[in-house]
Amino acid sequence: MEFNELDSLRDAIKATPNNVPLRKLYINALTKAERYEEAVAEIKEALRIAPNETSLKIWLATIYHELKKTSLGLVVIEQVLTSSTAPGNAWLIYAKLLLQAKNIEEAKDAYDKAIIINPSIKDAFLESEINLQLQQNTPPEPEKLVLGNAIGGNMDNEENHIEIERPKITFEDVGGMDKLKEEIRMKIIAPLEHPEIYKAYGKKIGGGILMYGPPGCGKTHLARATAGEVNANFLSVGISDILDMYIGNSERNLHAIFQKARQLKPCVLFFDEVDALGASRSDMRNFSGRHVINQFLAELDGVEYDNEGVLVLAATNAPWHLDSAFRRPGRFDRIIFVPPPDDIARTAILNIKLKDKPAKDIRFDKLMKRTVDFSGADLEAVIDIAIESKLAESMRKGMPMPIETNDLVNAAKKHRPTTKEWFQTAKNYALFANEAGLYDDILKYLK
Secondary structure, three states: OOHHHHHHHHHHHHHOOOOHHHHHHHHHHHHHOOOHHHHHHHHHHHHHHOOOOHHHHHHHHHHHHHOOOHHHHHHHHHHHHOOOOOOHHHHHHHHHHHHHOOOHHHHHHHHHHHHHHOHHHOOHHHHHHHHHHHHHOOOOOOOOOOHHHHOOOOOOOHHHOOOEEOOOOOHHHOOOOHHHHHHHHHHHHHHHHOHHHHHHOOOOOOEEEEEEOOOOOOHHHHHHHHHHHOOOEEEEEOHHHOOOOOOOHHHHHHHHHHHHHHHOOOEEEEEOOHHHOOEOHHHOOOHHHHHHHHHHHHHHHOOOOOOOOEEEEEEEOOHHHEOHHHHOOOOEEEEEEOOOOOHHHHHHHHHHHHOOOOEOOOOHHHHHHHOOOOOHHHHHHHHHHHHHHHHHHHHHHOOOOOEOHHHHHHHHHHOOOOHHHHHHHHHHHHHHOOOOOOOHHHHHHHO
């Protein structure tokens, strides 16, 4: 474009300074003329007017790439990529910036994602550069087989650490928790028992439930009982089963786990401490962690793969640290508060824990008054304290002495419920960060 035409565009902008499309024409003209510094200034001004204009941010990152201002470019483009709807060209410029920063593996991952989103933006030169750099900088192979290498293969071997269970316990083995059981029945069990009714309404068989509450209150036990209730396979997944030091392997591990669950359906896929995997992306400094979250969200959505018959349960002690995208309908669209066990549940837990131990005439009604707010783990600790008090007497008499009500009451006096500390933190979130009403159940319980 001739210089006088640039002047004309600049004059037009002076007349209508808030005209973003006009500014884009001017930025394009400056870019073609390789007047990059001026283009940067104009993009920043346009972003002041339209701060959510994604195309302007991608443009700015592209110019920073041309200027070899790699760090600035990465900061800008990473803001764009926090959105699950980021376009392919955003991932493409991210790949170019990563290559410029010598992060070759990450550049390849970004380029692959760009092509998956939009195959028409293939860049043969960039692809060859990445491949060339990979050949020159091939990292040593990990000594141990990771889950990412087992996609479509055998996930239940010893090296992969994921055990496939067929739990024998059912809801009858879970004391109390009636509201939770009913929620799980409607969301997970009923669709499997009456698939024709649900399909008539266009409802999928599967979905996700997020359980939150203080630690030790039976979230894992309830998830295992859910699988037993429908005679389904059960995969319990921890953070160590997914996270890997090698770039890209964490996402591959997560995909492999979901793929195995799809092969084993009906299958209950249980993620313990899910906040460690799905922490809020706005709190993250490490961008590789965001890749894992994006992969997790894509697997939950089941866009590329059919999640019919895969029942996803997750547990967390800190729901306020979980990325809000997980709570979108179709992902974890049921969020259930798991409180400390009530009187009925505590009685059932104590009965189960004392079943194979010498015990005599336990008055559970007396114990209930001393164990308010005790979790299942706390009750187990109470029994351990009571046993310790009996050991000396048993050794003196040369025979196991039975545990009695007073032994358990005295033990309960020595143990402070661990849920108290959790509720102190949870109360602050329930009172001051509860715009969506997510923590209303906590306030009801505290009342």
